[in-house]
Amino acid sequence: MKGENLADTIRVISNYADLIVLRHPLDGSVRMAAEFASVPVINGGDGSVHHPTQTFLDLYTIRRESHLEGLKIAMAGDLKYGRTVHSLCHALSLYGAEMTFVSPPELRMPPEIVRDLQKNKIGIKETDSLEEIIGDVEVLYMTRVQRERFPDPEEYEKVKNRLRVTGDLLRTADPDLKILHPLPRVNEISPEVDSTPHACYFEQAFYGVPIRMALLALALGVIE
């Protein structure tokens, strides 16, 4: 707040705390913090790069509510800036997966990530339509499209209304389809979906508590 740089802040807080959880708007900030810290640093989200604790809880949710190996998953929304989907697709590639990326053309998954996944033999499909793919996936991971990504407000409204999960859309879905969302949502999942067996996002949010407890305990050496 007083113009101090992050490196100094981290060095100071290292003296006060046993562990640092850092969320920061700049890309790569947490990796830098780890270089300056003398205590463990947990990435609570850096810019549009990573959100690994979210990914741990996403994996846990998928394992409990569906299955991890060879999962057919669609990720939808802002795939360009959405750090949760970036971390998640890297993590899921360890288990083999078929991934479908659903986004408006301006918010597609960064090509370097797509290339990485393809190197790991992950099958990838890209589309801008949920209708087209909803019958073919076991997990749908929705994310929010943020207004500030669109210079033109009209464009934003269009996109926002195209990528929506509604009761109607789900009529052709697999009965076992699970819908996840890192929350907060705006209108990308209509409230009528909440009471269907597909909705998993509030459980997912709950699993964040034990997962983060476990990560803190691990980082502090309380458990191994």
Place this chain on the structure above:
Amino acid sequence: MKEKWNLKIQAIENGTVIDHIKAGQALNVLRILGISSAFRATISFVMNASGARSKKDVVKIEGKELSVEELNRIALISPKATINIIRDFEVVQKNNVVLPSYVEGVVRCVNSKCISNSSEPIKSKFSVFQSEEEGVTLHCLYCEHVISEDIAENLL
């Protein structure tokens, strides 16, 4: 037969000749070596000299042999360059530049939101890769952004 451009620049007694630099990249070679007006040796260079096959640039540094690590950075912008160590007017050693696997503080990350572009006390850090399809690519160790073109335009 000696090459024509030799007439343009005097022979040096001791030093380093960087030869076969991609045409037009001589100034960037100086930049990547961190050579500025504060540098204490005499530098001369030729741009767009006609080489055996095509045009090239050549840089000559008098009285100074640079470290291999410094010189290998040239491979980022000119992979075919050669390093000739001159002693007593003779070429006593000739090496191709070798692409380093890691570079620090040499190239600016093109991602404006990268922490390495903020006012933090850090240098940019990249892993360097080379592949058939993409040529030389730099992978930012902070933000993971990949630079595949314009390396020369982003020298620090």
